Amino acid sequence: MSARLSARDITLRYGDRVVATRLSLDIPDGAFTAVVGPNACGKSTLLRSLVRLLRPAEGRVELDGREVGSYPSKELARQVGFLPQDPLAPEDVKVRQLVARGRYPHQSLLKLWSERDEDAVTGAMAAAGVTELADRPVQELSGGQRQRVWIAMALAQETPYLLLDEPTSFLDITHQYQLLCLLAELRDQGRTVIAVLHDINQACRFADHLVAMRDGRVVAEGRPADIVDAALIKDVFDLPSVIVPDPVTATPMVVPTLQGE
Amino acid sequence: MTAAQRPPAGGRAAGEARRIGLLVGGLVLLAAVAVVSIGVGAHRVPPAEVVRALFDYRGTNDHVIVRDVRAPRALLAAAVGAALAVGGALIQTLARNPLAEPGILGVTAGAGFAVTVGSALGLAGGQGGQLLCAVAGSVLAALLVLAVGRRAPLRLVLTGVALTAVLGGIALGLRLMNPDVFDAYRFWSVGTLAGREQEPLTLPLAAIGVCLLAALALGRSLNVLALGESVAQTLGAGVARTQIVTLVLITVLSGAATAVAGPILFVGLIVPHLARRPAAGSAPWLMAYSMVLGPILLLAADTAARVLLPTGEMPVAIVTAFLGGPMLIWTVRRYGAGAL
Numbered sequence: 001m002s003a004r005l006s007a008r009d010i011t012l013r014y015g016d017r018v019v020a021t022r023l024s025l026d027i028p029d030g031a032f033t034a035v036v037g038p039n040a041c042g043k044s045t046l047l048r049s050l051v052r053l054l055r056p057a058e059g060r061v062e063l064d065g066r067e068v069g070s071y072p073s074k075e076l077a078r079q080v081g082f083l084p085q086d087p088l089a090p091e092d093v094k095v096r097q098l099v100a101r102g103r104y105p106h107q108s109l110l111k112l113w114s115e116r117d118e119d120a121v122t123g124a125m126a127a128a129g130v131t132e133l134a135d136r137p138v139q140e141l142s143g144g145q146r147q148r149v150w151i152a153m154a155l156a157q158e159t160p161y162l163l164l165d166e167p168t169s170f171l172d173i174t175h176q177y178q179l180l181c182l183l184a185e186l187r188d189q190g191r192t193v194i195a196v197l198h199d200i201n202q203a204c205r206f207a208d209h210l211v212a213m214r215d216g217r218v219v220a221e222g223r224p225a226d227i228v229d230a231a232l233i234k235d236v237f238d239l240p241s242v243i244v245p246d247p248v249t250a251t252p253m254v255v256p257t258l259q260g261e
Numbered sequence: 262m263t264a265a266q267r268p269p270a271g272g273r274a275a276g277e278a279r280r281i282g283l284l285v286g287g288l289v290l291l292a293a294v295a296v297v298s299i300g301v302g303a304h305r306v307p308p309a310e311v312v313r314a315l316f317d318y319r320g321t322n323d324h325v326i327v328r329d330v331r332a333p334r335a336l337l338a339a340a341v342g343a344a345l346a347v348g349g350a351l352i353q354t355l356a357r358n359p360l361a362e363p364g365i366l367g368v369t370a371g372a373g374f375a376v377t378v379g380s381a382l383g384l385a386g387g388q389g390g391q392l393l394c395a396v397a398g399s400v401l402a403a404l405l406v407l408a409v410g411r412r413a414p415l416r417l418v419l420t421g422v423a424l425t426a427v428l429g430g431i432a433l434g435l436r437l438m439n440p441d442v443f444d445a446y447r448f449w450s451v452g453t454l455a456g457r458e459q460e461p462l463t464l465p466l467a468a469i470g471v472c473l474l475a476a477l478a479l480g481r482s483l484n485v486l487a488l489g490e491s492v493a494q495t496l497g498a499g500v501a502r503t504q505i506v507t508l509v510l511i512t513v514l515s516g517a518a519t520a521v522a523g524p525i526l527f528v529g530l531i532v533p534h535l536a537r538r539p540a541a542g543s544a545p546w547l548m549a550y551s552m553v554l555g556p557i558l559l560l561a562a563d564t565a566a567r568v569l570l571p572t573g574e575m576p577v578a579i580v581t582a583f584l585g586g587p588m589l590i591w592t593v594r595r596y597g598a599g600a601l
Binding site for chain 1: 276478481484485487488489491492494495496497498499537538540541543
């Protein structure tokens, strides 16, 4: 398993509050990695450090053996794409224009809009299934449509890496599964996908590589089928459960044993 | 790619064509307004003669008036209009607040304060002296606000508002205690273009020109900054750099405009609103349209200021204030109190 992107002994903190201490992690190339864990376990913070939104207080995040902090901004932006939990859609912007802004790192003052940008935007909209929405204002769209538009913007960036912070949060269950299928497709096309997910069962079904975190530590990582058992769920989530095979995919499925009396 | 995957007809190309068409239409209107503005005044010059004076100068009486008085004043009005409008477009984009205007950075108050103090000390005697004082005051005020409030847009706005209040209070006190200073300040503070075309204007005009070009170039970065700081940064836009450059541009634009024409309110507030609809969320287009609409508005207001009163000229700021009041109400009603 090769890994171009990795964290080496990183300590993450906001001011005095330490979120993670000496954390190390390799992101397998071309795989779908899901990061799970209870609220405030540091999973979003870890993601932000991988895309250089947060610089580690100690240790280093490396891409191809080079610290991400040493990359020029646009060069890194051509490698690593990121979708935060709550991106802002400016008023009046149409879908196509928003997707086109994903081309920013490929452009400069002297090289404004090229045929290649045009193709990337058209292709990204097709891949995310938003071609039909091209001329609609983003603010009029439903949550599921909007999330796919943002993914299209990140795809137009044409990065080998795509990192997403809880991309399913505001979606209903159907759109959650559709989005995860889309991410799996992107993985199949050769992208490395890393997503923070809330739902452990969805993570087990879709991820090739699962990272379970608690209190800023990686408790376990590996193939979901290899690492998920009742003991791990107890360790990570403090939740008593039984693990059964998912009837559709045979991946591990966590069934909590807590029930109301 | 199959036919079904192609974008619907009227994608990017049609949108661009429409925007370019609107911009060209605006430029034509600007030229027309400029010709009318140059022709109108105590001595009327017919439009055809105005054009001839500009492109085929013969030295007749009309031509001298156009060349030496009216055209410089129109150029000044256009530059001040563009500077105020683009300054407003920049601050509104940066603060994500449609009611922001450059004055909240303390620039206007700084200029007013410096003119008051300069008059009290006897430094701002002539108009040239007032111009220098106003430039110095706006730059110092902006530097102070940027230094205290840097890195956090909200803190910056609070600093600007606080500084405006403090400087305004001190300046008012000085003026009340000293009638001569009050008189000198009064002439500067009405916000007018009358007589200003005779001042040394090369430097402020050049500064405005450079900043307008920079604002256009900055538009793409502002476009991605509008998606939130996280997205902007991971798209490779220098967030802090973009914010600082934007603030510097706002300061120079509104500082230069205020210095040469006195405080003219509302242009920086209204024009970006008019430009926002055709720009449809694109910062570079917002800048371009503001750059055309600002001069149109100020030229029209300046022309009206010259002809509305039979007895003489009215300060242009009064005309823009008459336009601005209703526009402000319209803005608040459209965006709701939440925008405040």
